[in-house]
Amino acid sequence: MRTFNKSNYFSSLDRLVTDEIKTFFDKSILITGANGLIGGSLLDFFLFLNEKYQANISLAVVVRKDLEVHDFFQEQKVARIIQSVEEVIHFDGDLDYIFHTASNAHPQAYDLYPVETIMTTVAGTKNTLELAKEKDAKLIFVSSSEVYGELPEGAKHHVENLYGLIDILSPRSCYSESKRLAETLIVSYIKEFGVEASIVRPAYIYGARFAEANTRADVDFIKKCLAKENIVMKTKGSQRRSYCYVLDCVSAMLAVALKGENGAAYNISSDSGNVQLVDFARKLAEISGVELIFDIQESGAGSPVQNSLLSNEKLKGLGWNEGFDLSEGIRDTFSNILVSSFKEMK
Template sequence: MMNLKTEEIKVIAELPYSWEKIKDKTILVSGGTGFIGTAFVDVIKYRNQKYNENIKVISFSRRGGESSEYLECIKANVKQPLHYEGKIDYIIHLASNTHPEQYAEDPIGTIMTNIYGCDNLLKLAVEKKARFLLASSVEIYGQGTAIPMNEEYCGYIDCNLARSGYNEAKRTCEALTQSYRSVFGVNAVIARFARVFGADKKHDTKAMSQFMDKAVLGEDIILKSKGQQRYSYCYIADAVSGLLKLLLDGQDGEAYNISNDDDGLTLGEYAEYIASLANLKVRYEIENNESVSKATFALLDTHKIKNIGWKPQYSVKDGLKRTYMIKKEQLTNVD
């Protein structure tokens, strides 16, 4: 019987995309051992095994990793100049500090990893004449009034807060990408992800990940705010399918929102639904927290990416249920 994770890989890998564009190509992924990067590699592995597409993935990450037939894992610090002797056709920049507590504890590192990493990978894109895909974030919109936010919207970010370092760094990376297009002619596209969730996200300090971890362990969920914030979310499988769609068909120079179709859950609704999966309760313990985003809502408009043929395969609640089931299975296997 196919498990849920394997089923999702198959669903993404069998989508009617322009896969021929990456047949026999080499794709470099920064952060290839991270949350989105790992899922992306799994899909490419499926395509290679089933369709013999000979797609090679080079993974640059701090941990390195174990190489295999179509995967070359290289231990690399993207903040340092990057070199690779072979050909590279595509570069996907996923490497980034995405943990809120680290935004507060290491705001300088958060900024520098994003900006230096982006600059070094763009330099490599110039050298290799590679197409460049930047993974950006809903955080670039800051606090706003538009419902939903399309790709032309620009909200308010208080640059005098250390927590804003991540938001401003992502904005700078987008500007840097456009500058490399203008000066060096780099072919580039930008993916702006909603809040991505799923079963394989480890050591994550985002509230939504902590809620799920509590539920899987059978512990009541603790919400440290009134839970009135309303956000768009994106299940990991849909994040990867969106990433692939942009890699293959995204227009040079354009940014695209990637989010599930739901109108957005409040953080409280999100917590309550997860609690219901495990027959648990949500406890409200309101406190001040410097690592928490100041945005009270961030709902993304996805018409632009849908116009090039993408659509999510899962609803947020479907994704949450699948995440819970996969994590429970993983916990059982460990026990």
């Protein structure tokens, strides 16, 4: 695991603390996918609350391999269930909240393992729903902006009740279609069993806990910047994306956990992050001091969706607002990682 700048990271995490956050004090929380960008950052925040504010939050995780924890959190107790979410989850003890973040979330996984991508999402969601039913816990499911498909003609942003087209006969649709089915499974459990659950649909989330194996273009750009290598774009980068810093994603998930309606879905995006891919790359290069170079080789690979801008008006209705604009989020990403540790991992 790469080494973080504790002082900078704690300062960033502290920006998420509000009076409402104290609702999570003395609660029991389980997170799936806690080695990932979103799940890991969420876990970090709860561990931070325990360390700085003595929040007494009981934490458990479901991970495929042993949990990766920062050195400065090593002394804290986290119950670890090491298994795939495709297996039935057994947990002794009470739970108040379950955050289901586990999924195959990068393009190479969709391409090489479409069946596993589907089963991780669908079976994993069923198993977390069963656990939520057993424990009478509220489930927060991390879906995806990819459930929308291509933005309908004339629309500027994806809103939660307007869906575009997805080619269901393309194996690349394994991710988006499995997320759609998981959402339907959730509302079905609500209707049939009275489970309490809300859904979040994150934009393109970035941050310092990115997975080394992630093959998404924007993640590759961040790796290049940290290694002080130039960013090479092989497309024009005209795709319109909603980029959101991971700590804003965490605060949004917590807002939905506390105030989200049962069975409702909420987009997670930041207004300042609604840009083209090339603009995101240019901002990364500018802040990190590397060059942006074009070597156009349009291949048609990656997401076929050209516009995935998300409206966050529904989320704002819960009282949420972004805490980090695009420049701040990028700077914080770089500042949180001790660059020497990144170079050692290469």
